[in-house]
Amino acid sequence: MPPLVKICGLSTPETVDAAIRHGATHIGLVHYEPSPRHVDLATAAALRKRAEGKVKVALLLVNASQQLTGQALATVRPDIIQFHGSETPEWLARVRQLVPAEVWKAVGLKDAGTLDRVAKYHGAADRILFDAPAQALPGGTGTRFDWSLLRGHRHAIDWGIAGGLTPDNIGQAIAETGAPLVDVSSGVESAPGIKDMDKMAAFLKAVASC
Numbered sequence: 001m002p003p004l005v006k007i008c009g010l011s012t013p014e015t016v017d018a019a020i021r022h023g024a025t026h027i028g029l030v031h032y033e034p035s036p037r038h039v040d041l042a043t044a045a046a047l048r049k050r051a052e053g054k055v056k057v058a059l060l061l062v063n064a065s066q067q068l069t070g071q072a073l074a075t076v077r078p079d080i081i082q083f084h085g086s087e088t089p090e091w092l093a094r095v096r097q098l099v100p101a102e103v104w105k106a107v108g109l110k111d112a113g114t115l116d117r118v119a120k121y122h123g124a125a126d127r128i129l130f131d132a133p134a135q136a137l138p139g140g141t142g143t144r145f146d147w148s149l150l151r152g153h154r155h156a157i158d159w160g161i162a163g164g165l166t167p168d169n170i171g172q173a174i175a176e177t178g179a180p181l182v183d184v185s186s187g188v189e190s191a192p193g194i195k196d197m198d199k200m201a202a203f204l205k206a207v208a209s210c
């Protein structure tokens with residue numbers, strides 16, 4: 001069965017509709033001001049409503065305060081909250097207890113040691129999203145990690161891969177890692193923050209043929 005696909009960093013109704021039309025299972029909305037994909041909470045709530053019942057919606061936060069996290073969750077009511085900073089397992093566990101959303105933790109996969117360190121999130125997160133290590137931004141950088149690090153790894157909880165995926169390399173990424181979920185942002189853009197519908201369609205077609 002082909003993996004689940006999350007198209008991340010959507011910011012317009014048109015791109016949300018295109019992701020749904022072309023077969024995405026998840027979309028991501030980034031609420032993080034330094035990102036070129038940042039959407040304010042009112043926009044995120046409107047996009048979330050548009051996608052409701054059609055795809056799962058993940059809201060992304062990066063080291064947000066307790067107050068902002070509460071406000072974001074109450075306003076957007078996402079299916080998933082994706083923490084993309086250095087949030088602690090304790091914080092994730094607390095959020096998970098308080099809200100009905102799934103909790104995902106993104107982790108920059110630097111080396112084999114990361115796979116041991118990630119164990120601290122088991123029991124606190126519903127899914128681990130392995131991404132490239134942070135650069136100027138913690139995500140959405142268009143860079144990939146060494147997929148061979150995941151070869152043969154026994155995952156204790158649900159997981160997925162992100163980072164530098166494109167319509168051209170997604171087949172190889174899935175073959176090498178066996179990922180049950182793939183996540184893309186820059187690889188389906190014409191410029192930072194501008195999604196390209198043809199690239200989105202090509203990415204989803206490439207995944208469907210795996």
Ligand SMILES: O=C(O)c1ccccc1NCC(=O)[C@H](O)[C@H](O)COP(=O)(O)O
Pocket residue numbers: 008009028030032035036037060062084131137138139140141142143162163164165183184185186187
């Ligand atoms: O997309 C962003 O701008 C972003 C900024 C800060 C934290 C996370 C961000 N994106 C998170 C994602 O889930 C991306 O899809 C993931 O990092 C992969 O990005 P890319 O390498 O551009 O495909």
